[in-house]
Amino acid sequence: MTVRVGVIGAGMIGQDHIRRLTEVVTGARISAVTDIDAERAAEVAARVGAAALPTGAELIASPDVDAVLVTSWGPTHAEHVLNAIAAGKPVFCEKPLATTAEDCLRIVDAERAHGRRLVQVGFMRRFDPGYRQMKDVLSSGALGTPLIVHCAHRNPTVPDAYTSPMAAQDTAVHEIDVLRWLLDDEIVSAQVVTPRATSKRFEHLKDPQIMVFETANGVRIDLEVFVNCQYGYDIQCEVVGEDGLVRLPTPAAVAVRTAGRHSTAVPQDWKARFAEAFDTEFREWIDAVAAGAEPTGPSAWDGYAATVITDAAVRSLESDGTVVTADMKPRPAFYGGTA
Amino acid sequence: MTVRVGVIGAGMIGQDHIRRLTEVVTGARISAVTDIDAERAAEVAARVGAAALPTGAELIASPDVDAVLVTSWGPTHAEHVLNAIAAGKPVFCEKPLATTAEDCLRIVDAERAHGRRLVQVGFMRRFDPGYRQMKDVLSSGALGTPLIVHCAHRNPTVPDAYTSPMAAQDTAVHEIDVLRWLLDDEIVSAQVVTPRATSKRFEHLKDPQIMVFETANGVRIDLEVFVNCQYGYDIQCEVVGEDGLVRLPTPAAVAVRTAGRHSTAVPQDWKARFAEAFDTEFREWIDAVAAGAEPTGPSAWDGYAATVITDAAVRSLESDGTVVTADMKPRPAFYGGTA
Amino acid sequence: MTVRVGVIGAGMIGQDHIRRLTEVVTGARISAVTDIDAERAAEVAARVGAAALPTGAELIASPDVDAVLVTSWGPTHAEHVLNAIAAGKPVFCEKPLATTAEDCLRIVDAERAHGRRLVQVGFMRRFDPGYRQMKDVLSSGALGTPLIVHCAHRNPTVPDAYTSPMAAQDTAVHEIDVLRWLLDDEIVSAQVVTPRATSKRFEHLKDPQIMVFETANGVRIDLEVFVNCQYGYDIQCEVVGEDGLVRLPTPAAVAVRTAGRHSTAVPQDWKARFAEAFDTEFREWIDAVAAGAEPTGPSAWDGYAATVITDAAVRSLESDGTVVTADMKPRPAFYGGTA
């Protein structure tokens, strides 16, 4: 069975996922597209032989749509996801699940009322082979109980529109999700401090930022977010356990020895760095939908948790580095697991 | 347009490619399957909703088959490829193109008579991202003219059925193809010498073997083939140019520090090591077929060259390490390029 | 001219330095030894043809002693160093310079009154080739202004006598010194937090500890101290600047590929890890003494600063992770530089 996907939001990320579902991942086709810009919707839809529909609500209701992909503007996510749940259709929502914790909780409640999981949130790092290898090593018990995590998330540059709270909301949110999953542990507090700022930035931006998270089990996570590091897109993660440590690999790259240096290229682009993760994310999602199974990727609860923890980080940033407790509801048994 | 692929030979490698064309690569479906074992053909065909046909000839002739995939027993390759050319259908032939240089030449002649490329041979390394990065570096001119290549091709173990000539025919043939492409240069002689043999082998097998190839431009290639190295599947390649060198990366893997060692896992399996190369190989082939374009992967001429060079290596092995000239016809302009 | 060194304290570290000055470093000989255990002093002195003297004071006063090496019990350091200054003799004092900031200041004042530098403190990392390479890279300006430093200091295990404050006093003190020098910047505050403790420890010990230091220029340093990490002695240091980063190398070690792993050994022992640094430290000190020059290694002021910062770290540990300001006097021009 080919899964017929309706796409809400045909901007850059929406088009990239359409390409992925059309050219890279088998078992799916795009049956409908909508966008706030009707002309763009029509153009993108035509390219892949899909219908251009006027609204998200109509797209979700369409009998030609088996599953919904939400890649519209963040503030509209909650409405589309709630509509999809109401229609009983699987929905993949790009991050964030919703822009407020309250809206995330409404989605969680709606999904629980529906009785089975319909929602997957677009945190792709869980699908990266490096993080998956880390998870395997940690699960094997070879390194004992995790105690500390050191991370760095560096981008070469960001545009002027990037603001200081986005370091948590747009950037660190990826580590927040993947570490909750990697450690199988919940983050209970956040602290954001700002060392000397780079002079290679826009005046308004605090960059770099150091974020510190503590988990329910007492693991301490430090994360350097440096979005104008100039040299490349560099993701580092090291988990230290009682008996040893495990470190995320950098992508394989040819080594060159010339002019007195032994060197390898640093990736410049998050899309290339996590291309395989994105592909696997959608492959597994389509497989689950095609099988009529619940999705196994990040859940609505994970989307809620990420928003609550991100909010705590932003409050810490805005209060000069105070430690802020994540104000999270108890985890419903419905979502299984620990974190 | 979905490319309808007919598969001749439903053994292990055939089934793996069927899985790939069904589950990994978009734009294709399996429309027909044949195998010397009719029962197996029926079973595999049923699994993917294809027709089971009694012979390769009938499969090639079928109007439901747009392109042919030959994964049958090596000695039957030539016949199927020639039939596909006669039918004017694109054909992807697993290595070897044919078991004799004469049969390879018959295919080359048939394809030239047909007037456009129909044949692609299954040398997958050209599609590996590491080799592609090497090619980019070499093409950039940053390292100057290539002078020397050092390679190693190591398998953890091989079964009893593996014989000494297979070190060239089945194992080194991958380096032979990828180096001709990487250097854009033709191999003109081969020499195979046998150092002290491992005691962890079957009595009949000369393992390891050192192969030395020389190219038309005077580049010297040494290749260690060691198919019972015990520790893993390990592919090494280093090209030394006038101004520096470039080295194939090993696959990215998490680093673990525990019990006094810093370590990473060595791959154990060629399928996993080159999984991405196989996927890309078929993705690009299907794209070319769907577009009605000539294939851009290894050609019938490359299949012929690999067979001639492999033959030279086996003759050298059988004559105690004499340098044997590759008895190759002049390259037809039809195939473009140099090697 | 051979420098005649008198050694106060013939315990393990004293004997190791005696070996170094006798067998490794040229230009010196041990002329006198004293120890609280007179028998041990006699035995060690006899081994190297030195005189065994009853007290530090007599040793310092001896006309056969050109320079003094203090390797006695920490609480006695101040007295011996002050005596050496009073005698106008160069003195190398193992860390700590003194056990209180007050005593350190008395030494600083005495040295300033003397009018030229006589004191060097035994912080050996400044002599390690890796840190020196880092200093060169940072000084070159290639990475721009430093913003953040990430460090780890891990020991395989420590004995029962190791207490929680020693993580700052005995362990982190090495990073405190080397980072002040590396960054040419002063540390102005310290914070020590304790994540989940390893269960592989003595009940009384908080291990690991995370220490955070801030410098006058706003650089933020995080340092993981984990003295029961089990797997080895592992020193990591990464400085992130506006334009890139530089990372301390791990010691060169042969790579082994066997049984499915590619691995290198992790050092187990700080003595071996910093053997070259210790040798260079004493070689440069003896050279300076022989030349009648002031020592160029860590000064009395550096010893004072390390004690003040260490005190701040211990106070933070004892007050549940409060940020504690380092209560340091203004740097006298006498000591030049910034930090």
Added chain:
Amino acid sequence: MTVRVGVIGAGMIGQDHIRRLTEVVTGARISAVTDIDAERAAEVAARVGAAALPTGAELIASPDVDAVLVTSWGPTHAEHVLNAIAAGKPVFCEKPLATTAEDCLRIVDAERAHGRRLVQVGFMRRFDPGYRQMKDVLSSGALGTPLIVHCAHRNPTVPDAYTSPMAAQDTAVHEIDVLRWLLDDEIVSAQVVTPRATSKRFEHLKDPQIMVFETANGVRIDLEVFVNCQYGYDIQCEVVGEDGLVRLPTPAAVAVRTAGRHSTAVPQDWKARFAEAFDTEFREWIDAVAAGAEPTGPSAWDGYAATVITDAAVRSLESDGTVVTADMKPRPAFYGGTA
């Protein structure tokens, strides 16, 4: 006891060893210097408080000379070494021991007649920590029987005076010695082939050269000698055994990430690359001499073997790559061991 060393030959290498014995290694002093250029001898001798003597013979005979260091022009080595043996004095002779195999044998015979080892030849790689680690790994048996060795010896450039046979005589001779020791196995044949030459060379020079050696136990060694590789001084060595491999480390160096590259510096200079090996070489030699023990470094027999094997390599080079048997006498029991 301080060993009084007389130095024959006060050129660049002689002066460097004088510096080492004076400033780096304890337990020695230079008591006499001679040189074909009497003025240079006087100047160098004055610098270290030694006597300048007119001839090697007089220096060897001097009662102020306990041990002799020969660093004069190669063709004079044999005479000085024979004189030292006649005088019963330990002698350290820079490579080559002698310029002909016949002269080497005369030294071997004289030393055997003397009845105990007096001669050490200046092959320093056996003292490099990386090779020593390799030796430990191989001796542990963890990798099983060695089968193959891959080496590279690359210099950034060489001066015009460097001729094609020097690739064996001056360059590869280091690998010849260290591999005989590492494998504890004798080299029995040599072959030198010349791939495409670099255009960045003097017309007269064949560069790079590939040398192939076979040992008595059937191990096959390939060695790339490339003395104008432009990018640096790069020494590679990998030993492949039945159960795995071990690889020589490159020197530890800080890693820098900037401008899109992750890189480390490649050494440019053999003196810096092997500085620690040279120091250890002389430290151990002086220790043995001071203890009245036989030297444990490369013996006169090793000097003979290196000359015979080097001769075979040069003959192969001059006969277009023929395999040339090393015409070596049987190893006298006097020298113990195997190779």
